[in-house]
Amino acid sequence: HIRSKHFVHVLYDYETSIMWGCRQFFGEPEQYCILGLLPSYLERPNSSLVHMVKHLIDESKHPKSGFFLSNTQQLSEVLNEMESVAQPTLLFGVTFALLDFARDYPMRLSATCVIETGGMKGRGEEMLKPELHAYLKQQFECQHIYSEYGMTELLSQAYSTNDDVLYTPSWMSAFVRDLNDPLDVQHTGKGGIQIADLANLHACSFIATDDLGEVLPNGGFRIHGRIDHTEMRGCSLLSLSF
Incomplete structure (x- = not known):
């Protein structure tokens, strides 16, 4: 398995996108205690997800902010402490x-x-998003579970804040392509998800993902699964035709 790589010319561009995205969806990171439960990812020194969360942790400046690898008991204690003071x-x-x-x-x-x-991936059967969120809401007795959508190839993240619809920051957009015709790209509908991320100033700003989903008229989008196990067609067939 070959891991994706994204050679970032100016790290400040990525960190600026991280901060502006956080502010748009959650507000200033300084108001939060920020915790990261990212085992396996922490073991990858160049993980873009780890760098994102680390940058937000550093910017939060809260003394309890930090990562938790396998010390989940400590994480539960920190969460209970933060809840006790409504932090x-x-x-x-x-x-x-x-x-x-x-x-x-x-x-x-x-x-x-x-x-x-x-x-x-490799950690058990994949749960459908509604099933996953329902279980987490039950266990944590909360109304909403939030989602972050990003990947190595992107410098920006989309977030869902109260349902399964993801929204992008203002410099990022989602489109949808016909699975039988990769050149047929629309602003709304169902198919393969395409992402335009203008924060990718020094790399490709237009990514054709392997995610199946739906783009809504208001610009939000849902992820329904992966294209991985479908028969070869569209982009895959084009690559074999040259």
Whole structure:
């Protein structure tokens, strides 16, 4: 398995996009205690997700902000402490780690935004997003589970803040392509998700993802799954025709 790489010419561009995106969806990071539950990702020194969360942790300047690799007991203690003083908190977590944590440490989270970043590859059966969110809401006794959508090839992130619809910052947009005709790209509808990320100043700003989804008239989009196991067609067939 070859990991994706994105050679970032100016790291400041990525960090600026991180900050502006956070401000647009959550406000200033300084108002939060920011926690990262990213096991396996922390073991990758150049992970873009780890860099994003680390930058937000550094900018939050809260003494309890930080990463948690396998010390989930300590994470539960920090969350309970933050909840006891109604400290607004952002908890970023990969899916498999959040599931394990929710199973082992059910608690009431009213001052905490739980943000799942995806990530079940090789860790068990993939759960549908509604099923995942329903379980986490039950275990954490909260009304909403948030989602972050990003990838190595992008310098920006989309977020869902109260349902399964993801929204992009103002310099990023989602489109949809016909699975049988990769040149047929529309602003709304169902198909393969395309992303335009203008923060990619020194790389490709237009990404054809392997995600299946739907783009809505208001610019939001949903992810329904992956194209991985479909028969070769569209872009794959084009690549074989030259």
